[in-house]
Amino acid sequence: MVNFNGNLLSKNTSYLNQENRGLRYGDALFEAIRVVNGKIFFWEDHYLRLMASMRILRMEIPMNFTMEFLEEQILACVDANGMLEKPARIRFTVFRNNGGLYLPQTNDVSYIIEASALESPFFTLNNDAYEVELFKDFYVNPDMLSTLKTNNKVINVVGSIFASENGYQNCLLLNQEKKVVEALNGNLFLVKDHHIKTPSLKDGCLNGIVRKKLIAILGSLDKYQFEETFISPFELQKADELFITNAISGIRPITKYRKKEYDAKVAADLLGKLNAAARLN
Structure with missing residues (x-):
């Protein structure tokens, strides 16, 4: 119905x-x-x-x-x-x-x-292999419209086809300045040591709900340093963790980008806090 x-x-x-x-x-x-x-x-x-x-x-x-x-x-x-x-x-x-x-x-x-x-009542951490690649055929235009959840998702459709044809589980989108913006189906977070970054809205990323919740959670935690700032493609292989967020999956760890493999310790820590925030909401 x-x-x-x-x-x-x-x-x-x-x-x-x-x-x-x-x-x-x-x-x-x-x-x-x-x-x-x-x-x-x-x-x-x-x-x-x-x-x-x-x-x-x-x-x-x-x-x-x-x-x-x-x-x-x-x-x-x-x-x-x-x-x-x-x-x-x-x-x-x-x-x-x-x-x-x-x-x-x-x-x-x-x-x-x-x-x-849906299968689970809570956000769960999926540790299956999840490899991503940059999608460079088309670029995100960084403006207010790109932050909205509109039905204009052709770049996400074509990027998903590219990922499927090449054996990737997802792709990362770039803006016209060649900055990493987001994944095809959610916002991107990068972890290096205790420093966590996510692209800012001015870079063209979706104004995601779970992104907003995680930013609030990270602002209350002393053990992490958090920053909304641009992410360059060169940083991806130097990161300890990469993960994607959206309102359905919660947090989805990326396990591989090119030759670099990642763990998901911070993602697991934050997922528990995200579930707690969802129960209290």
């Missing part, structure tokens, strides 16, 4: 057409959200990011788009799919309504909520 504008519909129901602006122009935003036993992880952060992104794209925010209303709509979809007492992945998509060419006829929006099952 999917929730389309408050109506629960079978997944094979035809409720969109060829005029959909998300399809035509990528005129849409989405949030990937973890829900466990009816609790939405980091819901306030997801909600505020969505509202801020809608304002940046000049979408009209409906009066009923309160935190409480959207939470009800998410949980209604979870319940309709029999996952209210299970871990679930939610994709919440907002798109501008049909009409117009590049210039829309309206700024009013519609939304779709989809639910799929």
Whole structure:
């Protein structure tokens, strides 16, 4: 079942057409959200990011788009799919309504909520082999739009195909200044000794929810030095650890980049603290 504008519909129901602006122009935003036993992880952060992104794209925010209303709509979809007492992945998509060419006829929006099952109720550390490479066919343009979670993800699609064709589990994206920005599906953190770095938003990375949570966690820990700053490709092979963060997986350690192999001690330490933050949220 999917929730389309408050109506629960079978997944094979035809409720969109060829005029959909998300399809035509990528005129849409989405949030990937973890829900466990009816609790939405980091819901306030997801909600505020969505509202801020809608304002940046000049979408009209409906009066009923309160935190409480959207939470009800998410949980209604979870319940309709029999996952209210299970871990679930939610994709919440907002798109501008049909009409117009590049210039829309309206700024009013519609939304779709989809639910799929997750294996674990908590973020877990996957230690399977996870090799990455730089993706250099196309570059991220570092501006405010690149920090938003829009449906314009062609570089991520082409990069994923490149990774699959070459036997990598993921790729790291570069901006036009050849700085490392992020992974195809999440933010990047680099560990060297007790110093942890992640690219800043001005470098073009996604304004990730778990990125934000980890920055707050690291700010409260004395044993690590943390810095939001650029990461050069040359630093990658000198690092002790590299890991990727997103709202579904939490923290995903990278095990290999070119000839360098990494451990995941800091990632494991931070994962426990991230799970604690999710339970308290």
